[in-house]
Structure formats: C-alpha cells, structure tokens
Amino acid sequence: MMSLASLAFLLVLQVSEVQHPVPLPADFDPAGCVDCHAAKKEGKQVHAAVETGCTSCHTVRSDDTATFVALQAPPAEMCGTCHAPQTDEVxxxxxxxxxxxxxxxxxxxxxxxxxxxxxxxxxxxxxxxxxxxxxxxxxxxxxxxxxxxxxxxxxxxxxxxxxxxxxxxxxxxxxxxxxxxxxxxxxxxxxxxxxxxxxxxxxxxxxxxxxxxxxxxxxxxxxxxxx
Ligand code: HEC
Ligand code: HEC
Ligand code: HEC
Ligand code: HEC
Ligand code: HEC
Ligand code: HEC
Ligand code: HEC
Structure with a gap:
C-alpha cells in the first residue's frame, strides 16, 4: 500500500479566495455566470449541480473594487455533500x-x-x-x-x-x-x-x-x- 504522502500530488485544492479577473457588482445574479463561462455548460453530459447553479459549489463576494471567488468546500469534501460515499470493502x-x-x-x-x-x-x-x-x-x-x-x-x-x-x-x-x-x-x-x-x-x-x-x-x- 502506498503512503498517503506519495499520493498528495493528486489533489489540487483551491479553497482559498482568489480575485476574480472581472469585478462584478455586489448584487450580481449568479444566473449570469454562464454568460461569460458558457463552456461550463457545454458537453453531452452537464452535471445536474451545474444546472442548479454555480453557487452550489462556488462562493462569490464583491466589495467596492473587486470580486473574489472560492470553492464552497475542498473538492474532496464538496462532492461528498451530495454523493454518499461507497462502502464496499476494497x-x-x-x-x-x-x-x-x-x-x-x-x-x-x-x-x-x-x-x-x-x-x-x-x-x-x-x-x-x-x-x-x-x-x-x-x-x-x-x-x-x-x-x-x-x-x-x-x-x-x-x-x-x-x-x-x-x-x-x-x-x-x-x-x-x-x-x-x-x-x-x-x-x-x-x-x-x-x-x-x-x-x-x-x-x-x-x-x-x-x-x-x-x-x-x-x-x-x-x-x-x-x-
Ligand atoms: C475480463 C475481466 C477483466 C477486464 C476486462 C479487465 N480486468 Fe483488470 N483484472 C482482472 C482480474 C481477474 C484481475 C486479477 C488478476 C490477478 O490477480 O492476477 C485484474 C487485475 C487488475 C489490476 C491489478 C494488477 C496488480 O498487479 O495488482 C489492474 C491495475 C487492472 N486489472 C487494470 C485493468 C485495466 C486498466 C483494464 C482495462 C484496460 C482491465 N483491468 C480490464 C479482470 C479484468
Ligand atoms: C491517477 C492514477 C490512477 C487512475 C487514473 C486509475 N488508477 Fe487504479 N490504482 C491507482 C492506485 C494509486 C492504486 C493503488 C496501488 C496500491 O495500492 O499499491 C490503484 C489500484 C488499482 C487496482 C488494484 C486494486 C487492488 O485492490 O489491488 C485496480 C484493479 C485498479 N486500480 C483499476 C483501475 C481502473 C479499472 C481504473 C479506471 C476506471 C483505474 N484503476 C484508474 C491509481 C489509478
Ligand atoms: C463578465 C464576464 C464574467 C462573468 C459574468 C463571470 N466571470 Fe468568472 N471569469 C471571467 C474571466 C474572463 C475569467 C478568467 C478566464 C477563465 O478562467 O475563464 C474568469 C475566471 C473565473 C474563475 C477562475 C478564477 C481563478 O483564477 O481560479 C472562477 C472560479 C470564476 N470565474 C467563477 C465565476 C462565477 C461563479 C461567476 C458568477 C458569479 C462568474 N465567474 C462570472 C469572466 C466572468
Ligand atoms: C459540483 C460543483 C461545481 C459546480 C456546480 C460548478 N463548479 Fe466550477 N469548479 C468546481 C471545482 C471543484 C473546480 C476546481 C477544478 C479544478 O481545480 O480542476 C471548479 C473550477 C471552476 C473554474 C476555474 C477552473 C476551470 O475549470 O476553468 C471556473 C471558471 C468555474 N469553475 C466556473 C463555474 C461556473 C461558471 C459554474 C456554473 C455554470 C460552475 N463553475 C459550477 C466545482 C463546481
Ligand atoms: C449540490 C449537490 C451536488 C454536488 C456538490 C455535487 N453533485 Fe454530482 N450530482 C448531483 C445531482 C443532483 C446529480 C444527478 C442525480 C444523480 O445522478 O445522483 C449528480 C450527478 C453526478 C454524476 C453522474 C452523472 C451522470 O450523468 O451519470 C457524477 C459523475 C457526479 N455527480 C459527480 C460529482 C463530483 C465529482 C462532484 C464534486 C466535484 C459532485 N458531483 C458534486 C449533485 C451534486
Ligand atoms: C479513478 C477514477 C475515478 C475516481 C477517482 C472517481 N470516480 Fe466516480 N466514476 C468513475 C467512472 C469510470 C465512473 C463510471 C462508472 C460506470 O460506468 O460504471 C464513475 C461514476 C460516478 C458516478 C455515477 C454513478 C455511479 O456511481 O456509477 C458518481 C456520482 C461518481 N462517479 C462520483 C464520484 C465521487 C463523488 C468521487 C470522489 C469521492 C469519484 N467519483 C471518484 C471514475 C472515478
Ligand atoms: C465481463 C465479461 C468477461 C468475463 C468475466 C470473462 N471474459 Fe473471457 N472473454 C470475454 C470477451 C468479450 C471475449 C471475446 C470473445 C469473443 O469475442 O468471442 C472473451 C474471450 C475469452 C477467451 C478467448 C480468448 C482468445 O484467445 O481468443 C478466453 C480463453 C477467455 N475469455 C477466458 C476467460 C476466463 C478464464 C475468465 C474468468 C477468469 C474470463 N474469460 C472472464 C469476456 C469476459
């Protein structure tokens, strides 16, 4: 069995806030996210959570000068909030x-x-x-x-x-x-x-x-x- 440390490369975590390249108004309606990010809804399969809305997984916060985005939770925990983990032995x-x-x-x-x-x-x-x-x-x-x-x-x-x-x-x-x-x-x-x-x-x-x-x-x- 491999050590946990040797696999840590697998995780790319972006939970901390980053500045969104485009400032958005504080009362921006998240339904408008796809106007600029159309590719996130393109494909034979679109994730049902994306249909629900970007903010089921992303946070958005704007102050007077800038907008900041982050993930609602680290991806490893985020998926588990809606998908129960499998409990098989192996x-x-x-x-x-x-x-x-x-x-x-x-x-x-x-x-x-x-x-x-x-x-x-x-x-x-x-x-x-x-x-x-x-x-x-x-x-x-x-x-x-x-x-x-x-x-x-x-x-x-x-x-x-x-x-x-x-x-x-x-x-x-x-x-x-x-x-x-x-x-x-x-x-x-x-x-x-x-x-x-x-x-x-x-x-x-x-x-x-x-x-x-x-x-x-x-x-x-x-x-x-x-x-
Ligand atoms: C027809 C059934 C079957 C298919 C199709 C199949 N496997 Fe397997 N696989 C097995 C069996 C049976 C074992 C266990 C063999 C053993 O222990 O010698 C195994 C073992 C493995 C292992 C473990 C090897 C090890 O040394 O521990 C890996 C990795 C694996 N398969 C990957 C794949 C991948 C990748 C594919 C598709 C390209 C695939 N398998 C398709 C039946 C299958
Ligand atoms: C990012 C790399 C990665 C990908 C992609 C990946 N695996 Fe693995 N797989 C692993 C690692 C790591 C292990 C555990 C090796 C160990 O325990 O030494 C493993 C173990 C296995 C084993 C052996 C399990 C056992 O109990 O011995 C099988 C079979 C296997 N993978 C099949 C698959 C199949 C089928 C897919 C595609 C759906 C797949 N893997 C995709 C990394 C990967
Ligand atoms: C006016 C156009 C526009 C709107 C509206 C917009 N974005 Fe963006 N966003 C961009 C551009 C341009 C980038 C940089 C290129 C890229 O990553 O696609 C970006 C980047 C991002 C990033 C990556 C940030 C990073 O650096 O890691 C996230 C996450 C993001 N946007 C989420 C959102 C969310 C959520 C919304 C809705 C609240 C939204 N965006 C609305 C234009 C926009
Ligand atoms: C199910 C959760 C989930 C939903 C819903 C979701 N995202 Fe994401 N998003 C993520 C995760 C996780 C990442 C980080 C991906 C990575 O690091 O590879 C990400 C990354 C991004 C990025 C930056 C990296 C990239 O892939 O371009 C943008 C831009 C983005 N999302 C926009 C959106 C927009 C716009 C929506 C709504 C249409 C949305 N997301 C809905 C989970 C989600
Ligand atoms: C806000 C709730 C929510 C979150 C968070 C979420 N999902 Fe989903 N996901 C759903 C719903 C609802 C469905 C559709 C019903 C189902 O298949 O369970 C779905 C379906 C799926 C499917 C099946 C798609 C298909 O067409 O078969 C996959 C794969 C999936 N999600 C992966 C993920 C991954 C990976 C993450 C984490 C990045 C994640 N989900 C986070 C709600 C969510
Ligand atoms: C090694 C690659 C791999 C990893 C890691 C992985 N998945 Fe999957 N997942 C798949 C594949 C391949 C399928 C399609 C299975 C099939 O056709 O039987 C799938 C199917 C799914 C489905 C559709 C329903 C089902 O169970 O078949 C959901 C939901 C899902 N994955 C969620 C997750 C979540 C949540 C995680 C993380 C905890 C995760 N997956 C990690 C490869 C992966
Ligand atoms: C999930 C289905 C599946 C399982 C399980 C499976 N096989 Fe197969 N096997 C196939 C398919 C598909 C072929 C291709 C046969 C064809 O097209 O006629 C095949 C072909 C073969 C062949 C002929 C290969 C050749 O040289 O042409 C042998 C021998 C064989 N299988 C042995 C086994 C044995 C032994 C096991 C169990 C340990 C096994 N198979 C389990 C699907 C399976």
Missing amino acids: VHEPYRQGDCILCHDPHASEHPALVRTSPQALCTACHLARRTEGATVPLFGGREIPVETFRKFPKIALDRAQRTGHPYLGHPVSNGEDPFRKGQPYSCLSCHAPHAAPVAKLLREEWKSLDVCDRCHTEMRNRRAQP
Whole structure:
C-alpha cells in the first residue's frame, strides 16, 4: 500500500479566495455566470449541480473594487455533500483520497458519468507502462504526476493496439457490448469498479461467484444467438 504522502500530488485544492479577473457588482445574479463561462455548460453530459447553479459549489463576494471567488468546500469534501460515499470493502486509492476531480469534470463532459476521457484511457493512463522522458508523466485533464509516483502504480500488459492481453494473454479488454451491463461498451469497467468493490482487485459483484467466466461468456453467446 502506498503512503498517503506519495499520493498528495493528486489533489489540487483551491479553497482559498482568489480575485476574480472581472469585478462584478455586489448584487450580481449568479444566473449570469454562464454568460461569460458558457463552456461550463457545454458537453453531452452537464452535471445536474451545474444546472442548479454555480453557487452550489462556488462562493462569490464583491466589495467596492473587486470580486473574489472560492470553492464552497475542498473538492474532496464538496462532492461528498451530495454523493454518499461507497462502502464496499476494497477501495480504489484515488477514490479513498477523495480526488474525485482527477477522473471527473465537475461541470460537463463529452463522456458518460462526467469522466474526463474514455474509461479505457482513464484507467490505462495510470496502469499501463509507457516510455517516459522527463520528471513528470501527463495523465489527462491537464494533470501531470512525478515519474516515481507513476512507476509505483500496479501495471497490466496489453498488446500494441491495447485491445487484448489482460487478465490473461489474448483476453480482450475492449470492443463490443458489455455482456453484464446492457447498453454499455465492453471495457475495463466490465470487470472492475472505479471506486470500490466487494472483491479483491476492485472486481465487480459478479466475481463473487466461481462461475463468473462462464456466465459472461454464456451471456455473450446468448446475445449473439438472438436474431
Ligand atoms: C463578465 C464576464 C464574467 C462573468 C459574468 C463571470 N466571470 Fe468568472 N471569469 C471571467 C474571466 C474572463 C475569467 C478568467 C478566464 C477563465 O478562467 O475563464 C474568469 C475566471 C473565473 C474563475 C477562475 C478564477 C481563478 O483564477 O481560479 C472562477 C472560479 C470564476 N470565474 C467563477 C465565476 C462565477 C461563479 C461567476 C458568477 C458569479 C462568474 N465567474 C462570472 C469572466 C466572468
Ligand atoms: C459540483 C460543483 C461545481 C459546480 C456546480 C460548478 N463548479 Fe466550477 N469548479 C468546481 C471545482 C471543484 C473546480 C476546481 C477544478 C479544478 O481545480 O480542476 C471548479 C473550477 C471552476 C473554474 C476555474 C477552473 C476551470 O475549470 O476553468 C471556473 C471558471 C468555474 N469553475 C466556473 C463555474 C461556473 C461558471 C459554474 C456554473 C455554470 C460552475 N463553475 C459550477 C466545482 C463546481
Ligand atoms: C449540490 C449537490 C451536488 C454536488 C456538490 C455535487 N453533485 Fe454530482 N450530482 C448531483 C445531482 C443532483 C446529480 C444527478 C442525480 C444523480 O445522478 O445522483 C449528480 C450527478 C453526478 C454524476 C453522474 C452523472 C451522470 O450523468 O451519470 C457524477 C459523475 C457526479 N455527480 C459527480 C460529482 C463530483 C465529482 C462532484 C464534486 C466535484 C459532485 N458531483 C458534486 C449533485 C451534486
Ligand atoms: C479513478 C477514477 C475515478 C475516481 C477517482 C472517481 N470516480 Fe466516480 N466514476 C468513475 C467512472 C469510470 C465512473 C463510471 C462508472 C460506470 O460506468 O460504471 C464513475 C461514476 C460516478 C458516478 C455515477 C454513478 C455511479 O456511481 O456509477 C458518481 C456520482 C461518481 N462517479 C462520483 C464520484 C465521487 C463523488 C468521487 C470522489 C469521492 C469519484 N467519483 C471518484 C471514475 C472515478
Ligand atoms: C491517477 C492514477 C490512477 C487512475 C487514473 C486509475 N488508477 Fe487504479 N490504482 C491507482 C492506485 C494509486 C492504486 C493503488 C496501488 C496500491 O495500492 O499499491 C490503484 C489500484 C488499482 C487496482 C488494484 C486494486 C487492488 O485492490 O489491488 C485496480 C484493479 C485498479 N486500480 C483499476 C483501475 C481502473 C479499472 C481504473 C479506471 C476506471 C483505474 N484503476 C484508474 C491509481 C489509478
Ligand atoms: C475480463 C475481466 C477483466 C477486464 C476486462 C479487465 N480486468 Fe483488470 N483484472 C482482472 C482480474 C481477474 C484481475 C486479477 C488478476 C490477478 O490477480 O492476477 C485484474 C487485475 C487488475 C489490476 C491489478 C494488477 C496488480 O498487479 O495488482 C489492474 C491495475 C487492472 N486489472 C487494470 C485493468 C485495466 C486498466 C483494464 C482495462 C484496460 C482491465 N483491468 C480490464 C479482470 C479484468
Ligand atoms: C465481463 C465479461 C468477461 C468475463 C468475466 C470473462 N471474459 Fe473471457 N472473454 C470475454 C470477451 C468479450 C471475449 C471475446 C470473445 C469473443 O469475442 O468471442 C472473451 C474471450 C475469452 C477467451 C478467448 C480468448 C482468445 O484467445 O481468443 C478466453 C480463453 C477467455 N475469455 C477466458 C476467460 C476466463 C478464464 C475468465 C474468468 C477468469 C474470463 N474469460 C472472464 C469476456 C469476459
């Protein structure tokens, strides 16, 4: 298990007030925030909290000369005010750290569940070995982490096209429909939960039973057999 300190890089906290580049009147209606920040409401998915209003997460304070903005709470605590934490036994380290905004855009996204990139790209950014130059490794959403930290994450092996090779040589990790979760693409999330899970290695509920391999493959055959 990694020490808490070694992961502290993950959190980018901006709870303290910063001066807003544009002064706003003291009686400014927060419904007008999007007039200048339209991008915060653009994407296939817009966070329901953003629809509710910017001030569900941001504070705004104006005096005679300037306006100051801050977050209502550190992101790690903010998300928890509306989303109850998962209580499964096995917890993913970034989730345990409360680093929700590592994987999720708090405002809007092109990807389901407001994640910053496709699920596979999200997971392989940390769990697939890659050639590195320099002191930091780029992840996604503008995040970079120290090379030494990156090297400590457990790694999986995949073929060049990143379609097969895990958990066994030749086994696919992408392509087609998820046999267990109807309507979802087959991906890392077909076997793993991103936050917490009841089985070791963050394996989903289905892995509690010994015939998990068989059930998934049978489900797949049944769907193919359907006209
Ligand atoms: C008249 C245009 C305008 C309005 C209205 C406006 N903003 Fe901004 N805001 C900007 C610009 C320009 C920036 C700097 C560029 C950027 O970060 O998008 C900015 C930056 C910010 C930042 C980043 C500050 C930082 O340096 O970390 C936050 C947070 C923010 N705005 C929140 C709000 C909220 C909340 C409202 C509504 C109460 C609001 N803004 C209304 C123009 C505006
Ligand atoms: C669910 C909570 C939440 C809501 C609602 C929300 N924000 Fe944010 N916002 C955040 C968090 C958390 C950050 C810090 C992100 C980071 O550090 O990467 C942030 C950062 C920002 C920033 C500066 C960094 C950036 O991503 O550009 C701006 C500007 C901003 N928000 C504007 C808005 C506006 C405008 C609204 C309303 C339309 C809004 N936010 C609604 C949580 C929220
Ligand atoms: C003010 C309350 C509030 C806060 C704070 C809040 N959320 Fe939400 N969030 C909601 C509501 C309401 C929904 C829609 C109902 C649901 O899916 O639970 C939602 C939905 C979501 C979804 C599901 C989106 C989808 O389309 O499936 C994600 C992911 C999410 N929030 C992440 C976050 C993260 C990350 C934070 C912290 C930056 C956060 N939320 C903070 C209220 C909030
Ligand atoms: C390692 C990346 C990662 C981290 C860290 C993370 N999430 Fe998620 N989250 C995901 C992915 C991927 C999904 C989509 C899950 C799926 O399709 O089954 C998701 C789904 C969600 C949803 C939609 C409903 C659900 O549970 O499936 C909510 C709400 C949510 N996350 C909130 C949070 C909050 C709050 C935190 C921080 C305490 C957090 N997430 C941390 C990757 C992450
Ligand atoms: C920011 C980097 C990061 C991202 C992104 C990330 N993980 Fe992890 N993951 C970690 C860390 C840190 C650990 C804990 C390593 C340890 O305990 O030594 C971990 C552990 C794991 C483990 C092993 C858990 C155990 O109990 O041994 C699995 C499985 C896993 N992650 C799957 C995923 C999946 C699936 C995704 C995409 C949804 C993902 N990870 C995204 C950093 C990340
Ligand atoms: C068909 C199911 C399945 C799929 C799909 C899958 N995994 Fe796994 N994964 C497993 C199993 C089973 C284990 C445990 C293997 C073991 O302990 O040897 C595991 C273990 C892991 C571990 C822990 C490795 C360690 O050394 O502790 C990581 C990290 C991981 N998977 C990431 C991923 C990522 C990233 C993806 C998507 C590219 C993915 N998995 C897709 C079944 C799957
Ligand atoms: C979440 C669903 C899922 C689970 C669970 C799963 N598999 Fe698979 N497996 C697949 C998919 C999808 C394929 C691709 C098969 C196809 O397209 O016909 C596959 C293919 C295979 C193949 C053929 C690979 C090749 O070389 O062509 C083997 C062998 C296999 N799985 C073994 C296992 C074993 C052993 C387990 C349990 C430890 C397991 N699988 C669990 C989804 C799953």
